Amino acid sequence: MSYNTMPERREGPVDPMPNPGPxxxxxxxxxPEGDSPExxxxxxxxxxxxxxxxxRYRQRTGE
Amino acid sequence: xxxxxxxxxxxxxxxxxxxxxxxxxxxxxxRAHLTASFExxxxxxxxxxxxxxxxxxxSGLAQDKEENEFVERDAHRPFSFHDMKSDLVLPNGARxxxxxTHPEYSTPECxxxxxxxxxxxxxxxxxxxxxxxxxxxxxGEHVQLYKNNTDFxxxxxxxxxxxxxxxxxxxxxxxxxxxxxxxxxxxITGAGxxxxxxxxxxxxxxxxxxxxxxxxxxxELSVDTMHNRPILNTRDEPHADPRKFRRxxxxxxxxxxxxxxxxxxxxxxxLVLELIERKAVPSLELDQPVAAVKQLSRDSDLxxxxxxxxxxxxxxxxxxxxxxxxxxxxxxxxxEETDWVLREWGDTLTLLGQDRRRLIGKLDWVTKLWLLxxxxxxxxxxxxxxxxxxxxxxxxxxxxxxGLYLGLEAEGKAWRMTAEADIQRALATGPADTRxxxxxxxxxRFSDQIKSMQWERVRFIGGLLSPTLDMSGxxxxxxxxxxxxxxxxxxxxxxxxxxxxxxxxxRS
Numbered sequence: 175m176s177y178n179t180m181p182e183r184r185e186g187p188v189d190p191m192p193n194p195g196p197x198x199x200x201x202x203x204x205x206p207e208g209d210s211p212e213x214x215x216x217x218x219x220x221x222x223x224x225x226x227x228x229x230r231y232r233q234r235t236g237e
Numbered sequence: 238x239x240x241x242x243x244x245x246x247x248x249x250x251x252x253x254x255x256x257x258x259x260x261x262x263x264x265x266x267x268r269a270h271l272t273a274s275f276e277x278x279x280x281x282x283x284x285x286x287x288x289x290x291x292x293x294x295x296s297g298l299a300q301d302k303e304e305n306e307f308v309e310r311d312a313h314r315p316f317s318f319h320d321m322k323s324d325l326v327l328p329n330g331a332r333x334x335x336x337x338t339h340p341e342y343s344t345p346e347c348x349x350x351x352x353x354x355x356x357x358x359x360x361x362x363x364x365x366x367x368x369x370x371x372x373x374x375x376x377g378e379h380v381q382l383y384k385n386n387t388d389f390x391x392x393x394x395x396x397x398x399x400x401x402x403x404x405x406x407x408x409x410x411x412x413x414x415x416x417x418x419x420x421x422x423x424x425i426t427g428a429g430x431x432x433x434x435x436x437x438x439x440x441x442x443x444x445x446x447x448x449x450x451x452x453x454x455x456x457e458l459s460v461d462t463m464h465n466r467p468i469l470n471t472r473d474e475p476h477a478d479p480r481k482f483r484r485x486x487x488x489x490x491x492x493x494x495x496x497x498x499x500x501x502x503x504x505x506x507x508l509v510l511e512l513i514e515r516k517a518v519p520s521l522e523l524d525q526p527v528a529a530v531k532q533l534s535r536d537s538d539l540x541x542x543x544x545x546x547x548x549x550x551x552x553x554x555x556x557x558x559x560x561x562x563x564x565x566x567x568x569x570x571x572x573e574e575t576d577w578v579l580r581e582w583g584d585t586l587t588l589l590g591q592d593r594r595r596l597i598g599k600l601d602w603v604t605k606l607w608l609l610x611x612x613x614x615x616x617x618x619x620x621x622x623x624x625x626x627x628x629x630x631x632x633x634x635x636x637x638x639x640g641l642y643l644g645l646e647a648e649g650k651a652w653r654m655t656a657e658a659d660i661q662r663a664l665a666t667g668p669a670d671t672r673x674x675x676x677x678x679x680x681x682r683f684s685d686q687i688k689s690m691q692w693e694r695v696r697f698i699g700g701l702l703s704p705t706l707d708m709s710g711x712x713x714x715x716x717x718x719x720x721x722x723x724x725x726x727x728x729x730x731x732x733x734x735x736x737x738x739x740x741x742x743x744r745s
Contacts, residue, residue, distance in 0.1 A: 215644070215648075216608070216641065216644045216645055216648065217611070217612070217615060219639070219641060219644050220608070220612050220628055220631075220641060221616075223624070223627050223628055223631045223641075224627060225622075225623055225624035225627055226623065226627065227627035227630060227631065228389045228623065228626035228627040228629065228630045229389075229623060229626075229627075231248070231250055231388050231389065231390075231630055232250075232257075232388055232390060232392070233248050233249075233250075233259065233338070233339070233388035233390075233392045233394060234259050234337075234338040234339075234392060235300075235303075235392045235393065235394070235436075235437065235463050235464075236246045236336065236337075236338060236339045236392075236393065236394025236395055236463065237246065237336065237394065237395045237397070237462040237463055237488065
């Protein structure tokens with residue numbers, strides 16, 4: 175869909191800042207609970223990363 | 238006046254080519270956003286990086302020579318300068334373009350942290366959607382985008398945070414009040430980095446530091462941004478009435494993946510600017526701020542101290558603590574967002590000193606360090622293993638199925654302020670209480686009648702003198718709302734401008 179032709183939408187009132195209550199959670203869903211990324215698939219994702227990837231990665235200086 | 242925004246230059250690469258032309262790739266990426274042909278619309282008037290906030294104009298920038306070489310090389314390309322830039326204004330009021338060798342997404346101006354985070358996250362989606370389209374054309378997942386600040390070979394690119402500040406605050410007061418804060422801000426806002434670099438001079442593995450940008454800070458103050466990078470950039474491009482406003486353009490910051498880090502980066506900086514305005518900023522002066530930036534970045538135990546001008550030493554946490562206390566004294570109870578920033582700032586400083594694991598999913602450097610240490614244990618590798626720099630890079634990949642941070646977030650292990658609905662809204666509209674929302678509305682309603690646009694104004698087609706919506710002083714939320722209502726209701730831009738100007742005339 176072209177964003178130039180999207181139907182006009184008026185933004186409604188913005189929610190107030192989330193109230194985190196007495197915990198450190200700051201209004202977000204939750205603090206990470208695991209001690210290790212193993213519990214999810216994250217470690218698998220990490221193992222898939224090519225060890226040489228950063229060596230090949232070249233950029234030009236930006237601002 | 239509360240108004241801020243983020244500009245993010247993304248790293249871009251293609252894994253199917255031995256050598257990537259970043260100019261072409263960035264241009265093609267931006268073009269992939271379009272569903273119609275590109276029309277040149279961005280108005281470059283008002284952009285002059287040679288104007289210095291210290292009250293003078295420099296004849297040249299350190300990067301001018303390199304830029305001129307690029308221009309000469311680009312002159313032989315089969316496309317014009319404007320085609321190369323491919324500057325777009327999006328329906329949410331954001332700017333998306335090729336900043337020469339990096340795709341850059343600049344959020345529209347925001348007044349609240351929640352809006353800023355939603356617009357920043359919308360930027361990640363927009364650049365990745367463009368990459369998806371480009372990859373479809375290429376026939377494979379070849380283009381990858383990174384929301385980071387280094388290539389691990391001495392090349393850095395920026396994520397700049399911008400704030401509207403009253404021109405009445407003398408620039409030297411901004412400098413004095415901000416320098417110690419910015420030197421120590423990285424303890425909260427650093428994105429974390431494997432290794433040590435210097436400007437265009439290689440990479441030393443075997444270390445982990447708090448910040449991606451610290452290695453590239455070379456001086457305290459400068460109008461330059463690509464070489465001789467300063468802790469405090471003095472570029473004077475207000476993008477607003479220059480008699481009344483400055484735009485503080487900070488280039489020291491890292492691109493954050495964690496929403497919490499972005500919120501605290503901008504939230505605490507905004508409070509420090511207000512402390513400076515009220516002359517309530519703590520009296521601190523560091524002996525060697527540039528050395529201190531690097532020293533604090535390379536001290537992930539947070540135990541090190543830096544020297545002050547008065548001969549005493551102070552830790553980075555203590556610097557932040559002094560700013561925090563001044564802000565608590567001055568701003569407690571001001572409004573809900575301010576109280577949120579104060580509460581989280583204080584909690585973060587406490588946890589950094591006592592139990593930083595509780596900041597995983599909130600601060601990037603803490604999260605990245607935790608991931609890397611877990612991986613090192615699992616794979617029995619040390620800090621000098623090149624795999625770690627690759628994992629560092631992949632932490633910032635904005636592809637939802639590849640990025641490590643996004644993987645963590647998908648598992649529910651990252652703190653969120655935005656909901657999916659907020660991001661979807663930010664993809665379609667700008668903030669309802671800033672001129673960014675008006676800019677976006679003009680794009681959505683009158684796209685085919687816009688001649689040119691930029692941060693301060695929209696010029697419409699029609700007549701010798703293009704009818705123009707001047708937004709150089711449009712900052713009061715109530716005024717923004719009235720302007721939005723007029724442009725929403727009008728049948729044409731001319732009708733809207735007539736109604737808006739009549740309203741302004743009747744008030745003056």
